[in-house]
Amino acid sequence: LFASVEMAPRDPILGLTEAFNADTRATKVNLGVGVYYDDNGKIPLLAAVREAEKVRLESAPPRGYLPIEGIPGYNTAVQQLLFGADSPLLAAGRVATFEALGGTGGLKIGADFLKRLQPDAQVWISDPSWENHRALFEAAGFKVNAYPYYDATSQGVNFDGMLACLNGLPANSIVVLHACCHNPTGVDLTAEQWPRVVEAVKARGLIAFLDCAYQGFGDGIEADAAALRIFGASGLDFFVSSSFSKSFSLYGERVGALSIVTESKEEAARVTSQVKRVIRTNYSNPPTHGAAVVAAVLTTPALRQQWEKELGEMRERIRAMRTGLVDKLAAAGVSRDFSFVTRQRGMFSYSGLTSAQVDRLRDEYGIYAVGTGRICLAALNSKNLDYVGNAIAAILKG
Numbered sequence: 001l002f003a004s005v006e007m008a009p010r011d012p013i014l015g016l017t018e019a020f021n022a023d024t025r026a027t028k029v030n031l032g033v034g035v036y037y038d039d040n041g042k043i044p045l046l047a048a049v050r051e052a053e054k055v056r057l058e059s060a061p062p063r064g065y066l067p068i069e070g071i072p073g074y075n076t077a078v079q080q081l082l083f084g085a086d087s088p089l090l091a092a093g094r095v096a097t098f099e100a101l102g103g104t105g106g107l108k109i110g111a112d113f114l115k116r117l118q119p120d121a122q123v124w125i126s127d128p129s130w131e132n133h134r135a136l137f138e139a140a141g142f143k144v145n146a147y148p149y150y151d152a153t154s155q156g157v158n159f160d161g162m163l164a165c166l167n168g169l170p171a172n173s174i175v176v177l178h179a180c181c182h183n184p185t186g187v188d189l190t191a192e193q194w195p196r197v198v199e200a201v202k203a204r205g206l207i208a209f210l211d212c213a214y215q216g217f218g219d220g221i222e223a224d225a226a227a228l229r230i231f232g233a234s235g236l237d238f239f240v241s242s243s244f245s246k247s248f249s250l251y252g253e254r255v256g257a258l259s260i261v262t263e264s265k266e267e268a269a270r271v272t273s274q275v276k277r278v279i280r281t282n283y284s285n286p287p288t289h290g291a292a293v294v295a296a297v298l299t300t301p302a303l304r305q306q307w308e309k310e311l312g313e314m315r316e317r318i319r320a321m322r323t324g325l326v327d328k329l330a331a332a333g334v335s336r337d338f339s340f341v342t343r344q345r346g347m348f349s350y351s352g353l354t355s356a357q358v359d360r361l362r363d364e365y366g367i368y369a370v371g372t373g374r375i376c377l378a379a380l381n382s383k384n385l386d387y388v389g390n391a392i393a394a395i396l397k398g
């Protein structure tokens, strides 16, 4: 049965962690996967999460099945975070939200539902995009294309190219957009550019699917929701996948959501009934623990305040590492201007390192980065910054 099964290539991101874990060098650093490590190189357990978990465990709740769509209070808290507690969308009941297995789970349920809805549509992702976007939509049966996004010369967005592409797409094309902290480039659209994207989506009858995995890691929880709010005010129907993996440091609990903005409460009810079928045939219903913890933190004022403080500290630490790396490279004699790293948002930098340079970093220094040159600044700390900076400098100098 399996004689003809070929060995699949390693996952471009999670496969790096496999290789990193097998590396025995004490100085190794994993700048590959998008995970936040604290200054001691540990994945933090947030104090707000710890407190909510304690309360939950003490109450020894029974472990029944959740509803197919997940914990209702969690789904409401997700909607409020994405669209704002006072959003007219929520008051009108236009949003259907489903607890999902991380942001990836939200994307997958959305992709499967879209395939039933628009079987002939094609998907457009940014060039470049998160590696798994293409694979995931292809696995759902779609042809996946790319719209222009990153401009290597300006280290910014090729916005004219992007708009020209969107304005040439057939109706019902599915356009995947990064709501904030673009992965992998760290380069976002501005508050002035988003309305023009909305205009194009409207004019061409496109279907927007916003991926929001890093809310709070750019400029703050509210500021990072700007694109969602602009889409929310547009009258359009659209999809949002969201994740608490990073913002709650709950990677392994797989806490995310899919939210679908519809035209009316009645439409939301019909959409909900169909998405529930998609979920039921995938994994039946979602797990309880992570979503219960997140819902408790988001809806308990003292815990919410604590979480916002901790999220702010993570954001600030990453910013300090951006500046630290740029300073370190300059101090190590690198003449290339790396100041763009401080202008990028979120966990990542599209560093400009070539795939050969990435290979050398791994082979010679045990420093792991994605083959495209994407590095995760959230894995830098006061102890490894010199090592990483000097290694990159040495490789850049040849």
Ligand code: LMR
Residues within 6 Å of the ligand: 013, 014, 032, 033, 034, 035, 130, 132, 183
């Ligand atoms: C990443 O881009 O590194 C993260 O989103 C983790 C993942 O699942 O790829």
